[in-house]
Amino acid sequence: MGQTVIEKIIGNKVGHAVKPGDIVTVPVDWCMVDDIMAPFCIKKFEEMGFTKVWDPDRVVLIYDHFLPATQIDDSRHFREADAFADKYGIKNIHRTDGICHQLMTEAGYVKPGDISFGTDSHTVTYGCVGAFATGIGYTEMAGILGTGELWIKVPESIKVEIEGALPANVTSKDVILSVIGDLTASGATYQTLEFCGSTVDNMSVASRMTMSNMAVEAGAKCGVFAPDEKTCEYCGIPYTEKEEALHADADAVYSRVLHYNAEELVPVVACPSLVDNIKPVSEVAGTKVDQVFLGSCTNGRLEDLQAAAKILKGHTIAPFLKMIVTPASRKVYRAALADGTLEILADAGCVITTPGCGLCCGRGGGILSDNEVVVATNNRNFLGRMGTSKVKIYLASPKTAAMTALTGVITEA
Amino acid sequence: MAQKFTAKIWVLGDDIDTDIILPTEYLALKTVEDMKPYAFSPLRPELAGLIQPGDMIVAGKNFGCGSSREQAPEVVKALGISCVVAKSYARIFFRNAINNGLLLIENADLYDAGTEGDTAEVTPGKEIVYNGKTYEIASLPENLTEILEAGGLVKAMRKRNGLD
Numbered sequence: 001m002g003q004t005v006i007e008k009i010i011g012n013k014v015g016h017a018v019k020p021g022d023i024v025t026v027p028v029d030w031c032m033v034d035d036i037m038a039p040f041c042i043k044k045f046e047e048m049g050f051t052k053v054w055d056p057d058r059v060v061l062i063y064d065h066f067l068p069a070t071q072i073d074d075s076r077h078f079r080e081a082d083a084f085a086d087k088y089g090i091k092n093i094h095r096t097d098g099i100c101h102q103l104m105t106e107a108g109y110v111k112p113g114d115i116s117f118g119t120d121s122h123t124v125t126y127g128c129v130g131a132f133a134t135g136i137g138y139t140e141m142a143g144i145l146g147t148g149e150l151w152i153k154v155p156e157s158i159k160v161e162i163e164g165a166l167p168a169n170v171t172s173k174d175v176i177l178s179v180i181g182d183l184t185a186s187g188a189t190y191q192t193l194e195f196c197g198s199t200v201d202n203m204s205v206a207s208r209m210t211m212s213n214m215a216v217e218a219g220a221k222c223g224v225f226a227p228d229e230k231t232c233e234y235c236g237i238p239y240t241e242k243e244e245a246l247h248a249d250a251d252a253v254y255s256r257v258l259h260y261n262a263e264e265l266v267p268v269v270a271c272p273s274l275v276d277n278i279k280p281v282s283e284v285a286g287t288k289v290d291q292v293f294l295g296s297c298t299n300g301r302l303e304d305l306q307a308a309a310k311i312l313k314g315h316t317i318a319p320f321l322k323m324i325v326t327p328a329s330r331k332v333y334r335a336a337l338a339d340g341t342l343e344i345l346a347d348a349g350c351v352i353t354t355p356g357c358g359l360c361c362g363r364g365g366g367i368l369s370d371n372e373v374v375v376a377t378n379n380r381n382f383l384g385r386m387g388t389s390k391v392k393i394y395l396a397s398p399k400t401a402a403m404t405a406l407t408g409v410i411t412e413a
Numbered sequence: 414m415a416q417k418f419t420a421k422i423w424v425l426g427d428d429i430d431t432d433i434i435l436p437t438e439y440l441a442l443k444t445v446e447d448m449k450p451y452a453f454s455p456l457r458p459e460l461a462g463l464i465q466p467g468d469m470i471v472a473g474k475n476f477g478c479g480s481s482r483e484q485a486p487e488v489v490k491a492l493g494i495s496c497v498v499a500k501s502y503a504r505i506f507f508r509n510a511i512n513n514g515l516l517l518i519e520n521a522d523l524y525d526a527g528t529e530g531d532t533a534e535v536t537p538g539k540e541i542v543y544n545g546k547t548y549e550i551a552s553l554p555e556n557l558t559e560i561l562e563a564g565g566l567v568k569a570m571r572k573r574n575g576l577d
Contacts (some may be wrong), residue, residue: 013450023556040483048570066441074441121481121505135482137509146570151556185428186475190504219478219503250459274428353520361436382432384455 002249004157005224006192009132009246011056013115020156025149028058030109031132032118033141034100035063040136041145042121050146050217056089059145060109060325062100070364079275096330098355101213101297103124104133105205106329111235112227112243117144122135122297122379124220127212129235130227130246130401155221156255157192158183159248162199164262171307172207173299173377173397175260176200176214177268181278182258189219191255194248199262200225205234206301213298214379217275267412269375270395273383281400281412289373289394292317292405293386295353296324296360296378299398302396304377304388308402310340311413312348318408323350326358347404360388375404382383417536420469422459422493422543424529425453427473431506433483434477445484445491452488466493469535471527473498473499477506486510488570498523511557512566 003011011018013026021262033041038061053059053186061081066074078095086091094103099248101122104110107142112130117123126133134175136150144150179193193215200208209224213221222234226247232239267281294300294308305327317323325345327333333355342352351365358364360378368387373394376386381393396404399413432455449489452461476499477485486509489497510517516537523541527533533543538552539569553561553576563569571577 023554037481037483044567047567049574049576050570071438071441073443077441096484098522119481121479123481135481135505137481137486137505137512139483139512140508141567143570146574185478186503189475189501221504304575363528380430380432382430382455384436385432 001250001350002322003252004192004248004252004254005194005246006132006155006283007158009113009115012113019153020124020154021369022154023151024154024181025151026115027149028117028144028283029114030104030116031141031144031388032100032104032116032123033058033059033061034064034065034118035077035081037119037138037141038084039077041141042080042084044139044142045145047195048142048146053088053090055209056091057182059090059147060092060104061085061090061094062103063095064099065361065363066249067096067356068354091275098332099297099300099357102328102332104329105129105235108236110396111237112231113246117150121216122213124216125209125213125297127179127215127222127224128209129231130225130243131253132224134221142254153190155190155195155330156194158188159254159257160193160195161257162260162262164199165242166199166262166265169399170265171397171399172203172210174265174268175276176211177270177395178260178265179258179267180214180270180276181217183218183276185276186219189384190217191220193218193223195223195225201228204303205230206303207300210298217379233306244344267400267401269399269410270381272392272394273381275381275395281410283398284394284410285412287373287410289321289404289409290377291321291357291366291368291372291374292323292401293366293374293376294323294398294401295328295358295379298379299377300332302332302341304398305332305336305341305345307398310345311399311402312406313344315348315406317405319350321405321408322366323405324353324359325350326353326364329355359386375401375410377401417534418467418495419532420467421465422469422527422529422531422533423464424469424527425470425472428475428478429472430479431477431485432479433481435482435488437550440482448488449491452492456573457519461492464492464494467495468493469495469533470497471499471524472497473524474501476502478503481505483509483513486515488514490515496537498541500524511560514561518546520550523548545564560561
């Protein structure tokens, strides 16, 4: 029987063919622990009675949710994680480099075929390079730190096939939001989304990251792309038979197949307060907006900032509106500085912040209040996510966000 | 498995996400006890103060969706909730709950029938009796039962490390 991408990745690691529903214990290539969860994870690790980390070089600590600290006691998390790293010999620490999910591939850790777990649900992002990656709790992470392995149930796969050229105002964000709208917020629970087709073949790795990142919003365990030459170039490795072998077999079995014609897709938004409350931008156009947020592990990369800058170049944003721009990493920040993107955004009146999770998790600058409306490029519009529970969050692409900032009302790019 | 118990029902809806169960701003409080008053606050700010130990939550589909924060099942357990009965669960929440010894029951029908304030009789791994009707419930896979029976993943690991 043919195999899906995720069945091949898991099968390679456990040394035998697997099928959906099998419960297997997998060896772990990479562990990511973020700053919010570090103290809790360390406490569980010690309670479990471990005296050493199974492989300190396979562990990555990243400070991003609380950086720079905005509340008294946030910095305790950095100190406790630093002390843990020192005690157990962990050298992979990113204290100010950017968002964990950007860094795990950008800084060269996760590669095609790897298995990776992180203490944050958007760990699914690393599926963009053809890896099996998913979020877990801090107790399970503590167990991995001690043992280097975790039990998983091999997931079924939903094939999401997208063919053709996207319209100019439609981005990979609109694609994944449309998919979530069709699947619903629980439609892929326990399953893998496997993205394929000419549309995604032609996408940059950055655009694919946006789609893998949001797979969890449909409940998925991971969102995976088979690795191609573009993936390997991004990862700094040659494209060989090993990566080619990770592509799905022609007779692979899927629980469901979704097919999209890219030409028919339109710019969409996820309306308050559910990620699957998807509407075309044209249906909510004209809604007055108080703030626009461009950033996050979903859409804080160079191409996202460039797309916004192209729209905002030579203009200023609506006078009553604030636009917060948060690059996903220092590397993105420096690249956007070097090519003039940040200058255009600053000239347009944007507030440019340090790389990190910032506003997306409701802790950084730009918190909103009752009845305010924000158009945001991140991945969640839950109640209370970016301020009070009466803030209305619309999730959108960087293009829709920039056009909206220009006019002050939700506007199609 | 635990014995039969009777519990008062609190009814929540579909897609109760982990930001509702515990908002980000309270995640870094030092202990789960400190977090308890803020559970479910974006949706029902008064709820945490009303829940009594032994009560149960009945909810719709996709309970616990969203972030991987383990504080979510921990705070539900700390409130004394005896079990959650939902149409379905998000996978990270499901694993986290088992690892913390919080009983989760999947049932497609109780949510549509259940009224807040009523009581139900729960026999884990077997059935729920509510309003004269019996709702059958499935038992958990073997590897999860082992973790639950050990009292959670920390205790299972301590055993592995020869400490208990």
